[in-house]
Amino acid sequence: TQIKKCTEYDQAALFSITKKAKKFTLSHEFSPPSDLENKPLLRQAQLVAQKFKEKILLDRKNSFVSKPQHGVFFRQMTENDANTKDSLAWLGKCHMSPQSESYICGMQELAIFTRWHEMHLLKKIDNDKCRVCKKEAETTFHILAGCDTLAKKEYLDRHNCVAKYLHHQICSAYNIHTAKKWHEHNPPEVIMNTNVELIWDMLLTTDRNVGANRPDIVIRDKRKNKVFIIDVSCPSDVNVEKKENEKLSKYSALRVELGKMWKSECVVIPIVVGGLGTVSTNLNKYLKMIPGGPSVIMCVKLTLLGSEKIMRSVLSRK
Numbered sequence: 036t037q038i039k040k041c042t043e044y045d046q047a048a049l050f051s052i053t054k055k056a057k058k059f060t061l062s063h064e065f066s067p068p069s070d071l072e073n074k075p076l077l078r079q080a081q082l083v084a085q086k087f088k089e090k091i092l093l094d095r096k097n098s099f100v101s102k103p104q105h106g107v108f109f110r111q112m113t114e115n116d117a118n119t120k121d122s123l124a125w126l127g128k129c130h131m132s133p134q135s136e137s138y139i140c141g142m143q144e145l146a147i148f149t150r151w152h153e154m155h156l157l158k159k160i161d162n163d164k165c166r167v168c169k170k171e172a173e174t175t176f177h178i179l180a181g182c183d184t185l186a187k188k189e190y191l192d193r194h195n196c197v198a199k200y201l202h203h204q205i206c207s208a209y210n211i212h213t214a215k216k217w218h219e220h221n222p223p224e225v226i227m228n229t230n231v232e233l234i235w236d237m238l239l240t241t242d243r244n245v246g247a248n249r250p251d252i253v254i255r256d257k258r259k260n261k262v263f264i265i266d267v268s269c270p271s272d273v274n275v276e277k278k279e280n281e282k283l284s285k286y287s288a289l290r291v292e293l294g295k296m297w298k299s300e301c302v303v304i305p306i307v308v309g310g311l312g313t314v315s316t317n318l319n320k321y322l323k324m325i326p327g328g329p330s331v332i333m334c335v336k337l338t339l340l341g342s343e344k345i346m347r348s349v350l351s352r353k
Contacts, residue, residue, distance in 0.1 A: 064090070104156075105144040108311055111273055117309075118316045121331045125312065129336045139339050142175055142346060143311050149173045149350070166352050178349050179310030179342050180271035189348065190269065193341025197334055198251045198267045201306065202235060204327030205254060209233070230258055241296060245288035254326065255297060262293050262301040265325065269338050272309030279305045279315060308338040 045051050067086070071079055100106040100113075112119050125131070131139075141147050150173035154163040165173040168184045178185070196218075203217035209231045214220045226233040232255040239248045252265040264286050270278045282305030294301035304321045308314055312335045322329050 105146065107145055108143045108272065112313055115273055115276060115313075116316065117272075117275065117313045118318065121319065122309075122313050122335065124332050125335050125339065128332050131336065131340075135340065135343055138343050138347070139312075142179075142342065145175050147175055147346060147350070149175055149178065151177075167349060175346075176271050176273075176310070178346055180269065180274075185345065185349070189345045193269055193338060193345065194267055196337045196341055197269065197306065197308065198236075198265075200333060200337055201265060201267070201325065201327075201329050202233075202252055204329045205233060205252070205325065206327075208327035231256055239289065239293070241289065241292040243288075243292055245292055247285045248289055250286060250289070253293075255299070256326070260299045262290075262297055262299045263325065264290060264293070264301065264303045265306060266303070267306045269308055269310055269341070272311045272313035275307050275309045275313050276315045276317075278307045279317060282307070306334065308334050310338065310342045312339050312342075 042053060045053050068082060071082060074082070100109045109119075111117075112122060126136070138147075145152070148157075150160060150166065151163045152174075153159045154161065163172045165171050165177060165182055167178075168182050170183075171177050171181060180190070199220055199222060200217045202222045203213060203220040205211075206213040206220070206226070209228075211226055211228070211231075211233070222235040224235055224237050226235075232253075234253040234255075236249065236251055239250075239253065241248065250264045250266045252263075254261075254263040254265070256262070266282050266286065268278050268282065283303050286303045290301045290303050293299070302324065304324055306321060307318070314331060314335060318334075319331055322331055322334070
């Protein structure tokens with residue numbers, strides 16, 4: 036009786052809790068489990084609350100992804116079958132300054148004030164050409180992976196950070212003396228001992244001309260009789276899977292020649308991370324093949340920090 040009286044009093048009130056609950060329930064389609072009524076009352080409440088929570092999160096995600104501007108990057112990941120979980124894992128597992136994290140999220144949501152943004156959305160200027168190359172429209176994707184002028188220095192620096200990290204992890208795996216931290220590591224062209232031969236960014240001479248003969252890292256494991264050809268790339272996020280296939284094709288002839296020359300099993304390992312952090316479903320598999328077990332999250336973090344540096348540098352120019 037008391038519960039009924041309380042319910043009647045609440046429904047007559049201006050800010051009724053039961054009315055809010057009914058409105059909330061009607062606004063979210065919900066299909067309860069078929070055996071819900073057979074469970075204890077507390078368990079019923081827990082299951083219903085969990086289902087509603089999942090539905091709310093899904094609605095929020097769909098609402099965000101459907102946004103014409105802010106959802107572009109996330110729609111592209113879905114359309115290109117990217118590994119969304121690994122691409123966004125840096126948000127929860129990386130130590131990064133709040134300034135960098137917010138700036139990177141702004142880049143992913145295309146909310147950075149590029150000239151394209153200022154011309155087409157803010158209507159402030161009448162020229163959207165890139166301030167660096169002055170050829171293409173200055174979009175976020177163009178600045179991070181499409182400008183020929185930036186490719187000569189800025190893109191190369193970002194690429195080398197990821198490659199240096201991989202080289203440091205490999206050295207640690209083979210107990211090769213190196214700096215304690217990867218960013219203090221300065222890879223020599225060749226490291227050679229009884230167990231391994233490690234080659235960094237050097238032209239390789241083979242019996243037959245193969246064209247592409249300068250990968251980022253080559254590991255010749257003498258004990259296991261294996262050779263790993265590792266090449267890094269940070270392309271536009273829509274081209275991640277395409278770039279992986281290009282790397283496999285590009286170094287296929289070198290793989291055959293090194294296998295014959297060293298009488299070893301030889302594999303090509305493409306390490307590709309998009310400028311905004313997109314990775315394919317294959318990256319985890321490729322990284323596990325590399326001695327030292329480099330981290331996907333670390334590769335994504337280094338790429339994103341390199342992209343942030345590029346973006347800040349470009350937008351600081353007049």
